[in-house]
Amino acid sequence: MKKLMTSNEAVAQGSIESGVAFVSGYPGTPCTEIVTVLQQAKSVKCEWSTNEKVALEVAIGTSLAGYRSLVVMKTLGLNVAADAFTQLAGTPINGGIVIVVADDIGRIAGDDYQDCRSYGIMSSVPVVEPSNSQEAKDFVAVAFQMSEAYMTPVIFRLNSILCKSKTVVSFEAFIAEKPFRKLSHKSYQKTIGNIVKFGFDDCALDKLKDYWHDFNDEWQKLKLYADETALNKIEKGKTNMGIIATGIAYYYAKEIFPDASFLKLGMVYPLAEKRIRQFIKTHQDVYLLEDGHPLIEKEIKSMGLKIIGEDLFPRFPEMLYFTPDIIENKFLKKTALVKKRDVPIRLPTNCKGCPHHAVNEIIKKHDIYTASGIGCGGLGALPHVGIIDVVKCMGSSFGIAHGYNKANPAHSKSKKMLAIMGDGEFWHTGINNLINMVHNESATTVVIEDNMTIAMTGGQPTVAVKTNDALSSIESVCRGIGVRNVRVIDSKNIEVLEKTILDAMNMEILSVIISRHPCVIFNQNKKMEAIK
Amino acid sequence: MISQLDIIVCGIGGQGIVLANEIISTVFMQKGYDLKSTDIIGIGQRGGSVISHIRIGKNILSPLIKAKSADMVIAFEKYEALRCYDYLKTEGLLITDKEAIIPNSVEMGLNEDIEIEMIFEALPCNKTIVDTKALLKLQKLDMKFANSCVVGALSKHIEVEEACWLEAIKRVVPSQSYEKNIMAFREGRKATSLKGEGFDNGFK
Numbered sequence: 001m002k003k004l005m006t007s008n009e010a011v012a013q014g015s016i017e018s019g020v021a022f023v024s025g026y027p028g029t030p031c032t033e034i035v036t037v038l039q040q041a042k043s044v045k046c047e048w049s050t051n052e053k054v055a056l057e058v059a060i061g062t063s064l065a066g067y068r069s070l071v072v073m074k075t076l077g078l079n080v081a082a083d084a085f086t087q088l089a090g091t092p093i094n095g096g097i098v099i100v101v102a103d104d105i106g107r108i109a110g111d112d113y114q115d116c117r118s119y120g121i122m123s124s125v126p127v128v129e130p131s132n133s134q135e136a137k138d139f140v141a142v143a144f145q146m147s148e149a150y151m152t153p154v155i156f157r158l159n160s161i162l163c164k165s166k167t168v169v170s171f172e173a174f175i176a177e178k179p180f181r182k183l184s185h186k187s188y189q190k191t192i193g194n195i196v197k198f199g200f201d202d203c204a205l206d207k208l209k210d211y212w213h214d215f216n217d218e219w220q221k222l223k224l225y226a227d228e229t230a231l232n233k234i235e236k237g238k239t240n241m242g243i244i245a246t247g248i249a250y251y252y253a254k255e256i257f258p259d260a261s262f263l264k265l266g267m268v269y270p271l272a273e274k275r276i277r278q279f280i281k282t283h284q285d286v287y288l289l290e291d292g293h294p295l296i297e298k299e300i301k302s303m304g305l306k307i308i309g310e311d312l313f314p315r316f317p318e319m320l321y322f323t324p325d326i327i328e329n330k331f332l333k334k335t336a337l338v339k340k341r342d343v344p345i346r347l348p349t350n351c352k353g354c355p356h357h358a359v360n361e362i363i364k365k366h367d368i369y370t371a372s373g374i375g376c377g378g379l380g381a382l383p384h385v386g387i388i389d390v391v392k393c394m395g396s397s398f399g400i401a402h403g404y405n406k407a408n409p410a411h412s413k414s415k416k417m418l419a420i421m422g423d424g425e426f427w428h429t430g431i432n433n434l435i436n437m438v439h440n441e442s443a444t445t446v447v448i449e450d451n452m453t454i455a456m457t458g459g460q461p462t463v464a465v466k467t468n469d470a471l472s473s474i475e476s477v478c479r480g481i482g483v484r485n486v487r488v489i490d491s492k493n494i495e496v497l498e499k500t501i502l503d504a505m506n507m508e509i510l511s512v513i514i515s516r517h518p519c520v521i522f523n524q525n526k527k528m529e530a531i532k
Numbered sequence: 533m534i535s536q537l538d539i540i541v542c543g544i545g546g547q548g549i550v551l552a553n554e555i556i557s558t559v560f561m562q563k564g565y566d567l568k569s570t571d572i573i574g575i576g577q578r579g580g581s582v583i584s585h586i587r588i589g590k591n592i593l594s595p596l597i598k599a600k601s602a603d604m605v606i607a608f609e610k611y612e613a614l615r616c617y618d619y620l621k622t623e624g625l626l627i628t629d630k631e632a633i634i635p636n637s638v639e640m641g642l643n644e645d646i647e648i649e650m651i652f653e654a655l656p657c658n659k660t661i662v663d664t665k666a667l668l669k670l671q672k673l674d675m676k677f678a679n680s681c682v683v684g685a686l687s688k689h690i691e692v693e694e695a696c697w698l699e700a701i702k703r704v705v706p707s708q709s710y711e712k713n714i715m716a717f718r719e720g721r722k723a724t725s726l727k728g729e730g731f732d733n734g735f736k
Contacts, residue, residue: 004561004569030573108572132568132595165570165595166557248595255593324598343615344635344643346544348580384640 005169007162010133011100012037013171014140019178020044021067021095024055026428027457028074029109030163031102035072036458043175048460051394051428052077056084059097066182067095068144075103075114076393080429082119088153089123090190090215094183096147098140100156105291106321108160113320115292120155120269124219127269128231129157131250133167139266142231148181150218150225157268159291159321162248186210219270227274231266234279242283244276244307246296249289249322256328271299280305287312291321347384350376355449355491355515359420362498363387368505369415371397371404373430375456377422377449388420395429397421402433402442416505419446424454426474427462437510438482445504445511448474449491451519459522478512485511492517536589537690538597542616543608544633545573545582548679551704552606553584555683558700559692560588568595579636581612606686608678609633610652620657627686629678630663660685660724667719677716680705684720694721 005013011034015023023046025035039046049055052073059069073081078101088097101116120127128143130136136158143154190213200208226232241260245253250264263279265272268290280286280300288309290296297309312330313322350356360380363370364387371390372378377397381388390400401419408414421430426448437444454460464473478486485504489497497515504511539556543549550571557569569586585597597619605620607613610632620626632652637643662685664678680701687697698714705713 004557004567161570161572161595164573165568167568167592167595168561168566251593251595323596324594328598341614341618342646343611344638344645346579346581346611346635347637347642348545349636384637384642 001173002168002170004166005133005137006033006164006166007130007133007136007158008033008164009037010136010169011140011156011158012041013169014137015070015098016041016043016175017137017172018141018144019068019175020070020144021178021180022059022062022069023047023072024049024058024062024069025072025100026050026052026055026077026080027454027460028077028102029457030104030160031072031074031100031158032457032460033163034070034100038070043178050463052081053084056081056088056099059099060084060088060093063093063095063097064185065094066180068179069095069097070140071097071099073099073101074110075101075116076110076112077101078116078119079114080394085119085125085153086123087190089125090152090213092151092183092185092213093147093153094181094185095179096144097153098143098147098156099153100158102158102160102163103292105159106161106323113293115295115320116155116157117269117292117295121295124215125153125155125269126150126222126226126267127155127157128266129247129268130162130266131246131248131264132162133165133169135266136162137169137171139231142229144179146222146225148179150222151213152215152218152222157247159247161321165248184210185213190215223270223273226267226270226272229267229272232272232275233264233266234275235262235264237261240284242279242286243289244279244286244296244300245289247291249291249327252322252324252327253289255324256331265296268296271296273303276300277303277305280307289313289322289327293320347382348379349382349385350379351520353492353517353520354455355451355517356380356422358491358494358497358517359447359449359501359515360385360387361494362501363418363420365498366502368418368501370418370420371400372420373397373422373425375422375424375454376451377420377425390417395421395425395431395433398430398433398437398444398446401444401446402437402440405444406440406442417444418501418505419444421446421448422455423448423450423452423462423464423474424456424460426450427464431477434478434483434512435481442510443508445501445507445513447501447513447515450474450514450516452516453519453522455519455522459519474514475512478514483510483512485509486514487511488514488516490517491515536587536592537604538602539586539588540597540602540605540616540619541584541586541607542605542612543582544612545580547582547608548676549582549584549608552608552679552683553586554704555680555697555700556586556686558703559690559696562696562700563692566590566592568592570595581615583616604686604689606682608682610648611635614648614651614655617655617657623658625658625660625689626655627660627662627682627689629682630661631665660689662720662723664716664720667723668716671715671719673712673716677709677712680713680716681720684717684722685724687717687721688724 059071062069104110130139147154238259244263294310372388381391397419401417404417572583602619607628613628638645664681
């Protein structure tokens with residue numbers, strides 16, 4: 001069969017064909033779609049976990065039970081999951097674990113310069129990167145085999161263009177039997193393994209073998225595999241020019257230099273050292289095209305080889321990515337890049353009728369010093385609205401305001417800081433900050449803008465909406481952890497909301513104000529009525 | 533005869549750009565072409581700019597279209613048409629909705645407005661302007677069908693039979709809105725004269 005698919009859909013298809021049994025993840029542009037598609041598949045159990053760390057930990061569990069597990073997150077999500085990730089790396093697993101991470105190369109969906117390959121390098125975890133949807137589908141199967149053969153999680157790297165790019169995919173309607181394997185592991189803890197290794201002279205002792213996993217041995221084998229795998233391929237050209245390319249940049253370069261020789265890397269870490277050496281030796285000038293930071297370039301240069309990368313393609317101001325125009329312009333110095341015309345920009349804004357919008361209006365009116373997080377709650381910080389002063393990561397605003405106010409006691413002349421946060425953020429990581437505020441007797445006012453869904457990524461349900469249980473409502477949880485002053489106000493009652501916020505800010509206690517109104521786009525009516 | 537067709541579809545998040553892209557892509561998939569189509573959305577679902585690149589031919593490599601190489605730019609609004617104008621090749625065709633929707637950065641005082649109609653008038657390219665507001669009004673349809681109306685105008689410039697477009701719309705849009713999308717498509721197609729002035733994409 002043939003179908004036009006985004007790489008997101010193709011990853012989902014590849015996962016089904018590989019017999020994936022469990023999928024966990026946290027929504028994040030641009031790869032939310034992978035889980036949305038897999039939710040339709042009967043053979044797969046899916047969950048939107050409450051954050052990325054939890055999602056990965058769930059996958060560790062399903063893997064230990066013997067099942068193939070897929071974890072999906074955007075690039076910044078891997079930061080949240082980093083603790084679980086670095087613990088997982090280097091410990092034996094049962095069912096394969098593939099972690100799909102979408103880097104926002106070119107800052108199309110967000111505002112970061114992160115490159116998930118750094119995590120692979122840091123933790124000796126292999127990284128696989130497809131160039132189109134067909135490869136996205138096919139490489140998932142290889143990634144699972146690799147994961148099980150070398151007992152390691154595999155990072156499957158996508159980017160903002162690739163995720164949303166549709167190309168023709170050939171696939172079998174046939175669906176694989178679920179592979180299931182159950183190896184015997186006594187210890188799954190890398191740290192314990194290390195301590196044992198360091199404490200005893202002979203790790204081969206019978207009593208110790210269950211505690212020691214020789215992850216370095218697996219890594220050495222993986223390096224040999226990198227030189228053999230069909231994920232990497234050489235295409236001989238007609239000229240002496242050589243290009244080593246990864247990801248979608250391969251197709252950009254292929255179009256501009258159809259006669260060059262290519263070493264296309266689908267396995268981007270560990271590197272196929274022998275093939276790279278051979279390729280560079282047999283070509284006059286070898287160029288390197290890798291989206292993101294010059295990481296492969298550094299690895300190749302540390303092999304003592306010569307390659308042209310960053311010298312020709314500085315990482316700024318092009319924001320670490322390639323387009324056909326950028327490549328052509330740098331090589332041939334002739335293309336006019338798409339000119340920046342003087343067309344006024346369009347920036348996203350909060351919808352009228354949303355609690356975010358209502359709270360923003362109050363902040364603006366009273367010029368309140370405010371911290372916010374990311375998602376719809378962060379839009380007020382963009383310069384065309386410009387009413388939020390501090391924006392950091394998901395769930396961060398409570399802690400920042402608590403710290404700021406703690407450092408500036410009540411009698412000081414500094415303005416008090418207000419913290420605002422969407423309900424999605426609250427359940428993601430914000431709740432930890434609130435527990436800390438109770439623990440440390442914070443005297444800060446926080447507003448939870450509850451539009452009863454994770455709106456920015458397409459309206460995924462939060463725990464409060466999904467359970468439809470008063471005990472799981474935000475107010476119950478806040479009271480349950482010891483917040484005395486909890487108020488719930490419909491954000492349509494803007495005057496009441498305004499007065500409540502101002503009054504709370506004049507008090508020296510921790511106050512939580514839940515400003516609630518259903519999302520105007522992703523309205524989940526019935527459940528909301530029930531919660532009220 | 534050229535064997536490749538590169539189309540940019542652009543507008544504002546919420547205008548149905550992704551759906552229009554799907555309709556166009558489905559038409560050419562049915563015809564057996566190789567195809568790559570990419571939606572660059574960003575956080576466009578809250579009112580930002582959205583651009584789709586559609587590349588149709590025998591063996592498409594890059595999914596992105598280079599500057600000054602698109603055969604057509606299809607815009608759902610004039611500011612976005614202008615923003616994507618530099619993708620268009622000299623002999624290319626610009627199809628746009630008549631509407632000009634002032635960007636929020638102007639309303640909020642971050643950017644100064646431009647003389648959009650004047651600048652637009654002066655663009656030296658082939659243009660087809662679709663008055664979707666008036667056309668949809670004829671059929672008592674609301675503006676959310678503007679995308680199908682513009683696609684109807686586009687269909688007049690591509691030598692693929694109408695039935696193929698209708699089939700694509702049927703496959704792509706939700707069944708309950710199929711009839712209305714067809715009505716909008718037909719209005720756009722009917723109102724467009726055969727081939728833009730001097731425009732020939734040679735795509736047969």
